[in-house]
Amino acid sequence: MTSRRGRGPAAPSPPGGPRRTSGPGQAGRGQSTRGQTGRGQAGRGQSGRGQGAAGRSGVRGAGGAERAARRDRDARPPTAPRRRPRALLRRRIVRRDPIKRLNVGLLLVAFVLSLFAGRLVQLQGLESKGYAEAAIRQRLNRIPLPAVRGAITFAQGQPLAMTVDARVIYADPTLIQQYEQKNHTNIRNKIATTLASMFGLDPATLLKKLTPRAKMDRYRELIHHVEPDRARMVTAMNFTGIGTQQEYRRIYPGGSLAANVVGFVNAAGDGAAGLESSTNKLLKGRSGWQKVEVSEKGQRIPMGEDQQLKPIPGKGLRLTLDQDIQWKAQDAIAKQVKATKAQSGSVIVMDPRSGQILAMATAPTFDPANYGKYPESDWGNRVVQDDFEPGSTSKVVTAAAALEAGHVTPDTVFDVPDHITKYDRTFHDSETHPTESLTFGGVLAKSSNVGTIMASDRLTNAQLYQYMRAFGYGQETGIGLPGEDAGSLKPPNQWWGTDRYPLAFGQSVSVNALQVASVYATIANHGVRVTPSLIAGTTDDHGNLTPAAKPAQRRVISGTTAAELTKMLEGVISKEGTAPAAQIPGYRVAGKTGTAQRVNPRTGNYTGGGYNATFVGFAPAENPQLVVEVVLQKPQNGYYGGEVAAPVFKDVMSFALQSRRVPPSAGRSQKIRISPDQR
Template sequence: MSSSRDGRRSRDPRRPGAAPRSGGPVPRGRPSRPRSGDPGRTPREAPPPRRPRSGPPPPPRRPGGGGPRPPQRRPFKRGNARRRLHIAGILMTVVLMVFAGRLVQIQAIDASHYAAAAEDMRLTTIDIPTTRGDITDSSGNPLALSVEAMTVFVDPVTVRDDERGTVIDELTERLDLDRAEVAGKVDAEPSRYQVVAEKVSPAAWDEIEALGLSGVGALTDYKRVYPDETGAADLVGFTGADGHGLEGLEAVMEDTLAGKPGKQQVETGASGVQIPMAGGLSQEPEPGKDVQLTLDRDIQWHAGQALAERVEELDAEGGSAIVMRPDGEVLAMADYPTYDQSEYADSEAGDRLNGAVAEAFEPGSTNKVITLAGALEEGLTTPESVYTVPYSVQIHDRTFSDDHFHKTQQLTLNGILAQSSNVGTIKVGQQLGPQRLYDYLRDFGFGSPTGLDLPGENAGILAHPDDWWGTQLPSISFGQGLSVNAAQMASVYATIANGGVRVEPTLVAGTVGEDGGLTPAEDAPSRRVISKDTADELSRMLEAVTGEHGTAESAQIPNYRVAGKTGTANRVDPETGTYNGGHTAMFVGFAPADDPELVVQVVLHNPQDQYYGGEAAAPVFTDIMSFALKSEKVPPTGTEPTNIRLFGGG
């Protein structure tokens, strides 16, 4: 390539726009102007000076001419290619090592952990029902028991299409269900577990199982059964749908009866429904213990029947009856109205109330025995002591009188109790005084829970002597101004029958384990309240109540000596707070009087027409006591009643 005189490279004539070579043909077209400084250009031909332009200076021309240079860009500094590949390789190696390490950790080091976690996501532990312990009487006769039942279910996924109609028809007919509901469960895919019916008898399930229906299965469960007409519904109570005790002894003894459920793992499907077939048993269920009561089933049933008949006959609001041994063992505790434990949802709360402990009432004349017991124990009087007893007496602003009008008479302490004189008892109470009377009431169990630990117990009301006003001492002396429940009152007479030693009433004899052995309950607390001499004197005095001149001849039982006491108390009207709410009729006693074996307490709430204790309640006492003496095979009394003096003077 040649160079021009000015040292610039000449244009290549082979490229468009290039300068022609020296000596070559002149190109056609407009002649080119000679450039300044060229040999052939004259001064006249020099171009005028250019005016300066505003803005940035023109771009520099390329060497050798040919127009302005294009805008200069900052050159990209490229690194070394090998270096870049080396760095990229290191990074990829690090990433792959992290992934590989994580895979090793998951699949090798922590494999068991993640496998367990994955399994936990679809496996759940559920409780396996266990057998609830039975409640029995003292001879092992059931008052409440658990029997095997079945929970029938379907697995919709495994029900064959050609059997769908048959499955629906058979389950509907055999289990007496709504067809549309059964069809909905059979079609409930993707669910794997749909409960069709609960508490199905094993016999009914055996018939269904024999059909070999696809997708139909059953789990073993238990249901609570209460034998008909035990007369113990208010005492025993019932369990709920989940098998846990809700009322009565079922609730009180829950921890003993319930046992411990087993554990089973079940698979949880995509819909969240448990599939019991997929898991395994992880813990065996532990059955509950049987609870053996002191009750006698036959006596309990008879007491309930006799009480119900009398309540209905006298159109009373209700009543209770208790049969007890002198040592506090309860053989029967009946209440009316009552209910069907198997249909408890259809009953009212009042029907389920165990009135023997939940219903508090004024004890009336049955309380007089405590006033006399205190005076005898303190040596303030004797059974033969004579009192002048008018029909009525004025104390402060109140007049107290006996139930029946009589002229002023001379009565011994025996006669005061036999005639149930309010005025005579007030005189004895004044001898005893407020504090000592209160102390004996407490010692006999008033104002404190019975120890039976039954739901809804009402311990009654017994104010402290510091809170008594002017007429409180005479009122409390003959059974007004305080309240008790039937079990407390029965315990008073059991104490006398037990020679003056009070033993807290008991219902539970013990628990029975799987081996059938009885573990006895702890002995009930006991304490001496009065001496045996005082108790014997009271027994003779109480026997006179059922004698010829007493208030309860209707309580006599052929061939047996009977000691007891009538009681008639006014009921407080809750709306007015006055004694205008009817009456409470009572009778409580024991037999045989000379060697007591059984105590019976009967309470009737607001009976109509006949409301005196000797008329309304004593016949029920006689009925129940007669049956109980025969049931317990108590031999007839071989002695005659002691003649005691009721009246004094000439």
């Protein structure tokens, strides 16, 4: 017999016939239904059955109640088990399944390996070039390779300036720092103290250079121009991070000889004065470099990266200076500056035919190897850098203009007083004298200011200016020395009132000493001006000479005018002239004195300014070979050019003529008429 609604077999009927199931007894069936659906609860089922049993107990008694309860228990289905949480269930499954556990582990390992593989691909594939370049940069050490600076020599090849082997002491600050960290010591102080005592340097400055500025500070130059023997002493000390490297040192075998021409090289290796400065690019050449790989200990890595740009040696200069004549000129002017207590002095010796400078000396001078011990005013070349009013030496330009224009001849007579008034100014001769008749040759021989003004009246302003420019006033000489002062010459449209008259006898115009020497070289060269030159040519690193281009030439006056001027200038050296002290036995000499007032920079006028004393001339007068000029700036013991400058001219010219083996003059000096009644 099936249960109602198909819910399972019906419970067997108790003895005595079927029992009624209506009323409270339904609770038992309800419990059974809930148990099958999983929603029934034991308490409620038990309660219903209790109630049914209690209802029946009053009818059937105690035995019937027990049997009914037992039947209900037997008919009740088992209670469903409680469900466990799903996470706990998964853990139990994993623990119980080793294959799954192995798969999970393999997945984790594969993930980690994929991360490493990706990083390797990034480092060795995508970014490998950048890291390789960074590694090379850390190992590469760039070493400068300086070029050998060209030598400067005299005309005969004796060295004036030359380059010799030397060493630079350098440091590897990073390596020193690593050594200190590894050994827990402070070696930098010891290095700085030792090197400072050896080379007379400041220990604090060296210590600062030994301290790294960046993470890979591998090269720092400490001391330059060290002699090789002393550099070997430093190497023998075996300091970590200290080494030596080849470089070059500039030396000057002649000391102060021609120092103001040659100049010097500064600590950076560049020319800072003289020809060392003006021809620095030519002399210096082109420096090179070398890149080598070094280990962290500072040792070169064999077969490592090695890049190199070879240096190109500089060209050498062969000058036109004659060593013996240069020495004589320098010695003579130094003695005279000292004897006259002059502010400074200079001497120029020049070949008028070629324009070559054979000597260019100034005093005071300096030692280019120790230039820092001398005032900067002594480093320059006063021959081209100091301008001054030429005074009477400039009268030859006025004379040349008047002769060339045909307004006068050497025998033209002038009645010359000791003063002359032009407009609101009065001009005087250097000495008081009565009015005297002088030929134009006599005007030049006696160096009369008044007579020169009278002759210049026959020239226009344009003519006077034209010849001054033609002789080189107001423009650079072309010598190629640095810092040249071209002087000052105003054009005629800027002349006012009486400006032209002092110009005629050498005031109100400024020149440098080489400009004046060039004027007399032009006359000595028969009226042709040759640009002055100091450089005979350049030499390569094997000593092969490449001659310099010939200097420019131009005719300024005719040969006839030049000959007339030469004859007039010989009269200056005569007993009637202003410079008999310039006479040289056996040689005919032509020249001119100059005694010019100096402008006082404090007042702007000539009061208290002192004088410049000058003498310039050439010999032999009949066939000029040499021009010599002497200038003394502000001498105290005498100031007339014929007294203090002419003796130096004689001394230097006599030596130069003998040194150049110039034969004596064949005849006596030509006589010129100083006055019209002279025969």
